[in-house]
Amino acid sequence: MLRQVTCLADDIRAHTGSVAEQVRALPGALDLAGIESVVLVGNGDSDHAARAVEMAFRSLAGVDCRPVSALPFTHYRRPAASPARVLTVAISVSGGSPLVVRSAEQARAEGGPVVALTAKAASPLARSAHGTVLLDLPGQEPSPGVRTYQASLLGALLLAIALGQARGHLDRAAADLLRDELGALADAVEATVDESIGRTRRIADRVAHAPVLTLLGSGPSHGSALYGAAKQVETSAVFAVGQDLEEWCHVERFAGPFDLPVFVLAPAGHSSGPARRVAQRAAGLGRRLVAVAPADHLDAFPAWAALPVHGQVREEFSPLLYHLFAAPLACHLARRLHRVPFAAGRSGHTPVPPTTPETVKEEER
Template identity: 90%
Template structure:
């Protein structure tokens, strides 16, 4: 879930955030992995035996906002590393439209809320537990309503965390969920002990790749932001785990810079959004090595053929032919299940630089009383004719 925004400026509240908070957040990510991966893994190992992870046959991951994006980003990891069916479900559909499981004891509900107070996520956990299902909370607040609603809690606390659109908290949610997927795979016998330990070591070893990718992203997104700041909409595309990363990346542009941005699946963009104009709309294609690599390259070519301002987020050795402003390299080798830890890293610095280019601050446009940068004229017959609408 996105960190709570500051109140608006005025005598009763502190001044608004500055966009530079996004840079401070993103440069902490490598050290967060170095400092927290082992302790989070220990918490996951220490989850109570009453959860009976060995008997779990399916997983439902519930969240809102960033937490929902994280759920979609780790779905593949639960399917492949734990060997279970996995469904990410945002909290409102979970609480209002879900049919209770026929065998709730075999369903693990993973409820994600960094604050631990997201009302519908808490209700989701309470419903799942009341039905007899196992519930694990991923939260930064051990005393929160969500933690009290779960059988077990994985604490995602971060030292020195400051209010901001979620960046460090998003990585912490991904890390907790991925480590839970590994533990579940081990408990079910889908992974042996050696394989599980190897996967945990892989996660910890990603810190260097995160650091290198962040360093380059901070430099490259400054020029990119100047080129696309005034586009009417940004579109971010990815499939599999990268669909979650695309949704998250779009959310950061909205929250930080008040830029309208959308995340979409690669194939769905081909069916719908590719028909939208103007022809030079910026399109970001997330293309990690893995199952969606080929489709991502084909969609990128189609976007380029349509005249879109194509931006590729891809392994550093696969960006030949892209101009520097349109290439966002991802460093290091990573399995697709863990790729969400690397393929969201461009989003925070891009959001910061867009906000700086446009003279905006995080969350401002969503506050009551905030004046839009460009006055909006009501649509009257006269203005419709004048503007050719």
């Protein structure tokens, strides 16, 4: 898992151009120029990525955008009045998540265009879509998703830029500059990872026995907070929750014990002011505040510990930098607590059986 973290910068350098070319080569039958809204569908890390890139589709593509988990999409959604103008982006690295596949099939059957973001070209999801952006990552190792999460973010952000260009919301020069910005973030990713690995080890030693970890963020950082919480649970079996900044003030701030660790994600942008205010409130309540913020803005936080984020980044692209602490922290917690990912081998742990066509049919019944 830590090896994956150290691969992230090189993945951006190696794959930004090729993924951008795939996005530009999507079939003309998708008619991206006529798209008015986007629905992003996924489960787990894919759902967190969808929530992290919602702002990018709204601002860079100029469309309405809604992230929807796969079960609400398949069981509670009403078909669009003009399905041809609603692009469904179905995200599943494995390409086999049953409800994500069913979401793509439903949207296509209703007459809407579907793009799959997946690492498996021959997967059920790819077969269900009109076009596929292949998130190929050579040398993958079994572990909670790290490189795959970044790949999903990168593919979705490049799709948002291409959609904005197709719709005339961005001209060619502006779109190319945005693509260059994404590729240039590799250096900031590398610097942030290098510092995060050591700092998260020290933080893990001090919070390993806390009853719960809380990660807070709004806008794109809400998706990053959800992803960060998921990594702690999957990797170290430490209970962690991701929450919106304002919602934490309304509910979770009343929970004890009052020295609970709280991680506040505070990139530059719309939520930076609210993040500082929530951080001050959390510290005033006695919380052990961990600030995840630009390296040159950490003085604004009354932090118990700090996780600096290096480089300048627009808020739409900030998810590529603000999740980087999560995997190292989870690894250090697992080592500190002598645990392994997905609670494998723990007493009373029952492995989840593999998904087969028969189990999917049983689930549907």
